[in-house]
Amino acid sequence: MKEFSSKLLVKALDSIEGAxxxxxxxxxxxxxxxxxxxxxxAAEALLYEKGLQFSQHGQVIAAYG
Numbered sequence: 004m005k006e007f008s009s010k011l012l013v014k015a016l017d018s019i020e021g022a023x024x025x026x027x028x029x030x031x032x033x034x035x036x037x038x039x040x041x042x043x044x045a046a047e048a049l050l051y052e053k054g055l056q057f058s059q060h061g062q063v064i065a066a067y068g
Contacts, residue, residue, distance in 0.1 A: 004052065005051060005052060007048075007051055008048040008049075008051050008052050009048075011044045011045070011047050011048035011051065012044065012045065012048050014040075014044045015040075015041045015042075015044035015045045015048070016041075018037045018038070018040045018041035018044065019037070019038070019041045021034075021037040022034040022035075022037035022038045022041065025037060043060075043063065043064075046063060046064075046067045047063050049067075050063065050066055050067060
């Protein structure tokens with residue numbers, strides 16, 4: 004696995020942990036945002052492993068979707 008992909012997956016895990024912590028204090032709306040970013044970082048890592056790198060958020064979404 005490429006180093007950049009590993010860093011993105013660490014960010015994804017951090018976001019999941021943040022979402023879980025927010026849920027524990029009844030902040031579901033904010034937890035959903037963190038969960039979204041966890042999925043986004045994981046998708047970006049998968050695309051990067053395939054040799055695709057993007058500079059804008061929308062480009063990642065378009066490439067994955």
